Amino acid sequence: MLAHARKLAPRSSCLRLTRSYSVRVKDDSRWPGWDVVVGIEVHAQIKSRLKLFSGLLCIYSFGVEGAWTPDYNLPSNTSVSVFDAAFPGTLPRLNPKCVELGVRTALALEANVQRRSAFDRKHYFYADLPAGYQITQHYAPFATGGRVMLEGDEAFVRIKQIQLEQDTGKSTFDSRRKVSSIDLSRAGAGLMEIVSEPDMRSPEEAGHYVRTLQALLRSVGSSDGNMEQGSLRCDVNVSVNRRSEPAGTRCEIKNLNSVRFMMVAITSEVRRQIDLLESGGTVSQETRGFDEEKAETYSLRSKEDAPDYRYMPDPNLPPLLIEEAYVSQMRTKMPELPDATRARLLGLGLSRRDADVLMDVDSGREVNFDGELAPGPVAYFDQISHGRDPKVVVNWITHELNGQLAFREEPFSKNPITVEQMGGLIDLVQSGKLTGTAGKTLLRYMLDKPSGQTADELARELSLLIEDDDGTALQKWCGEAITALPKQADAVRSGNVNVLNKILGHVMKSSKGRADANAARATLLEMLKKK
Ligand SMILES: Nc1ncnc2c1ncn2[C@@H]1O[C@H](COP(=O)(O)OP(=O)(O)OP(=O)(O)O)[C@@H](O)[C@H]1O
Numbered sequence: 001m002l003a004h005a006r007k008l009a010p011r012s013s014c015l016r017l018t019r020s021y022s023v024r025v026k027d028d029s030r031w032p033g034w035d036v037v038v039g040i041e042v043h044a045q046i047k048s049r050l051k052l053f054s055g056l057l058c059i060y061s062f063g064v065e066g067a068w069t070p071d072y073n074l075p076s077n078t079s080v081s082v083f084d085a086a087f088p089g090t091l092p093r094l095n096p097k098c099v100e101l102g103v104r105t106a107l108a109l110e111a112n113v114q115r116r117s118a119f120d121r122k123h124y125f126y127a128d129l130p131a132g133y134q135i136t137q138h139y140a141p142f143a144t145g146g147r148v149m150l151e152g153d154e155a156f157v158r159i160k161q162i163q164l165e166q167d168t169g170k171s172t173f174d175s176r177r178k179v180s181s182i183d184l185s186r187a188g189a190g191l192m193e194i195v196s197e198p199d200m201r202s203p204e205e206a207g208h209y210v211r212t213l214q215a216l217l218r219s220v221g222s223s224d225g226n227m228e229q230g231s232l233r234c235d236v237n238v239s240v241n242r243r244s245e246p247a248g249t250r251c252e253i254k255n256l257n258s259v260r261f262m263m264v265a266i267t268s269e270v271r272r273q274i275d276l277l278e279s280g281g282t283v284s285q286e287t288r289g290f291d292e293e294k295a296e297t298y299s300l301r302s303k304e305d306a307p308d309y310r311y312m313p314d315p316n317l318p319p320l321l322i323e324e325a326y327v328s329q330m331r332t333k334m335p336e337l338p339d340a341t342r343a344r345l346l347g348l349g350l351s352r353r354d355a356d357v358l359m360d361v362d363s364g365r366e367v368n369f370d371g372e373l374a375p376g377p378v379a380y381f382d383q384i385s386h387g388r389d390p391k392v393v394v395n396w397i398t399h400e401l402n403g404q405l406a407f408r409e410e411p412f413s414k415n416p417i418t419v420e421q422m423g424g425l426i427d428l429v430q431s432g433k434l435t436g437t438a439g440k441t442l443l444r445y446m447l448d449k450p451s452g453q454t455a456d457e458l459a460r461e462l463s464l465l466i467e468d469d470d471g472t473a474l475q476k477w478c479g480e481a482i483t484a485l486p487k488q489a490d491a492v493r494s495g496n497v498n499v500l501n502k503i504l505g506h507v508m509k510s511s512k513g514r515a516d517a518n519a520a521r522a523t524l525l526e527m528l529k530k531k
């Protein structure tokens, strides 16, 4: 199966794949002599305001009307249309925004958008699926092929296909009352199923793939891609084989809710399969769950119990036709993808760490109701660093500003400080008119009291500016501090320099942080020596 898969690798990338493969089949000391094969089906919730077919609000992606962030605490069944609840006679109508976000995802994954695709019904019975079937794209998905480059690994994972489908409702079992509750608010929300080829060779590579995919989805604004919150769900297929033997039988692990647990689940599943084969047993194809506490997978159902989904074309939906011109237009609207952003930031002289932190803050940025990305920290950085030292700017954004926002539990999108204000603040500090401490005070003030005033005006208003360059203010603050703390001053005069910090503290306090600590220290020492 693997040999077959490799034969299908895009021609231009064969060289890379061969090279990376030879690197990747290195013996793993955890399981010498064995190859691990992983393929992942990712279900990503589409970040559209409305559901896939019913025109109803998707509160799982957007919260109630007007709110930008998901509200997971809303009462259940608050956003359910007659179609979502499968009332007889109701008909689906495709939400074009979901198609647009799907196409953007396909382009980010270098997949081929199909001119003609179609919707099918996948039948099974479950209480959170009122229609008794899920509308998906089984026979003709809207995008096929594609790949995700794993940065730094010189490897990529091929994408088999991407399909549009409906989400189900949510069922919660209360074991105490022995009652299942059904919430249909999620029913009918749009999902993209992104199916990878079995190209990953270790738990770490699988983790790397999902993280890279998350960053891609967020960069094009098509999904939050958050495993913890359920906006990204992974079914992980794992098999093992002895080196040089064909790929083994796969088991599929479901219900994983973080990348870390996914990697633990793969590791424990690999161990289980190898132990089974080494003791003479065989692996049977099955669906397994993951117990986080025991760090073990357990059987959910075997292949024999697998439902027969009786796929059939949905008679209520015409084929989905996507014109070449539409795809070209989408291509021109594509934002910069994470690899390109990182390379550009490194090119500006940022450290790898700073670039990663900035991009990590950026990954949480929001999409408005029209699916347009709100300008995030990277765009903010780009505008402010124009004509300024990028390293200084990134420091103010990632450490000071983001730190303050995190402290206030506000997302970056709630940052009220304009590009001009932030730039002005940085200029004041860089030119020595404001000390670093006073700059931080000004930043906090700008967050507390958003206004249209410039950084300069605000600093003046708060008397934070170091007005005189000849140091008379500093002399005054130091003199006052020495008078206020005569005992400590005497101690310093008689050689106990440690006590200086007390006097320095007084200077910093009375100057409201305007004094430069180093200059104040030097001035104090000078004054105390003289007397
Ligand atoms: N030998 C293997 N080892 C590990 N993964 C494999 C192997 N063969 C196939 N896979 C992976 O299994 C996944 C199969 O997903 P696909 O959606 O095609 O079918 P499915 O799991 O049978 O159907 P469903 O969508 O109903 O779960 C793919 O991600 C593929 O890469």
Ligand SMILES: [Mg+2]
Pocket: 041, 193, 195
């Ligand atoms: Mg699948």
Ligand SMILES: [Mg+2]
Pocket: 041, 235, 252
């Ligand atoms: Mg599957």
